[in-house]
Amino acid sequence: MERLRTLFDVTKSPAGPVLPPDLHHQYGGGLLFPQPFPDRPYVLGNFVSTLDGVVSYLVTGRSGGGDISGNNEADRFIMGLLRASADAVIIGAGTLHATAPSHRWTAESIYPAAADWYRRYRKEVLGKPGPPLTVIATASGIVDLQHAVFHAPEVPVRIITTPKGRERLEAAQIDKLGSTQVSVLSESNVLIAPESILRFLHSQLGIRLLLHEGGPTLFGQFVEAGLVDEFFLTLAPQLAGRSTEQPRPGFLAGTAFVPETAPWLQLLSLKQSGSHLYLRYARRATMRES
Numbered sequence: 001m002e003r004l005r006t007l008f009d010v011t012k013s014p015a016g017p018v019l020p021p022d023l024h025h026q027y028g029g030g031l032l033f034p035q036p037f038p039d040r041p042y043v044l045g046n047f048v049s050t051l052d053g054v055v056s057y058l059v060t061g062r063s064g065g066g067d068i069s070g071n072n073e074a075d076r077f078i079m080g081l082l083r084a085s086a087d088a089v090i091i092g093a094g095t096l097h098a099t100a101p102s103h104r105w106t107a108e109s110i111y112p113a114a115a116d117w118y119r120r121y122r123k124e125v126l127g128k129p130g131p132p133l134t135v136i137a138t139a140s141g142i143v144d145l146q147h148a149v150f151h152a153p154e155v156p157v158r159i160i161t162t163p164k165g166r167e168r169l170e171a172a173q174i175d176k177l178g179s180t181q182v183s184v185l186s187e188s189n190v191l192i193a194p195e196s197i198l199r200f201l202h203s204q205l206g207i208r209l210l211l212h213e214g215g216p217t218l219f220g221q222f223v224e225a226g227l228v229d230e231f232f233l234t235l236a237p238q239l240a241g242r243s244t245e246q247p248r249p250g251f252l253a254g255t256a257f258v259p260e261t262a263p264w265l266q267l268l269s270l271k272q273s274g275s276h277l278y279l280r281y282a283r284r285a286t287m288r289e290s
Contacts, residue, residue: 141165216253
């Protein structure tokens with residue numbers, strides 16, 4: 001992979017952990033994050049989108065981000081770098097089902113070429129010897145337990161669900177999966193509040209930096225609640241289009257703002273590789289000193 005070209009960057013030099021030289025070189029600069037909030041993790045969102053705002057073709061077997069990015073190497077490298085930085089990665093059950101069954105939400109799974117770099121960075125710089133916790137949010141508890149992420153003892157998994165969801169998971173013999181635990185955070189059987197998820201992850205599991213990889217409905221709930229602090233967005237140079245028969249989502253779904261409430265963002269950095277652009281934004285309400 002060619003080194004990412006940094007076109008713009010207003011992030012400040014950190015006083016704490018920094019990227020090792022190899023990752024610093026490939027990323028085209030440093031990567032730092034503010035301190036976590038006193039009562040919740042600092043939350044990053046990461047998506048890849050076409051120029052017309054589509055994040056999934058919603059075609060069977062072709063609904064993942066790779067079809068949007070063109071399996072872009074730099075996009076996968078950045079995703080791996082963010083996973084290597086995070087304490088946990090959260091996804092919805094829909095994202096789990098749309099992803100290849102062999103995938104694991106670790107840095108080396110998305111970009112194996114930098115696996116050794118990610119491991120050294122995570123262990124030697126961040127002091128995190130194991131992979132990030134994989135958090136799966138599902139109100140229904142309908143989860144395919146054959147996915148590889150549930151059968152990798154080294155990858156801890158926490159399923160956040162409702163009472164009805166727990167019943168389904170117990171019926172599916174979730175207790176036989178040693179690295180997977182279930183937590184009930186809602187009594188409604190319909191919705192799990194993003195605030196509850198973040199409080200639980202912070203207070204009970206010690207999560208300080210959370211990477212949110214969607215899908216659009218779960219991500220939309222977090223954005224609507226004002227709980228996403230930064231947005232990493234890869235812009236792929238293709239057009240997907242939409243129609244009544246094929247609506248196709250953007251990276252927000254299930255929520256809509258009006259001009260008075262729509263969040264505004266500040267550009268922190270802009271990187272480029274070929275015709276792909278890699279943007280990093282901070283939500284204005286949560287921008288703080290490093």
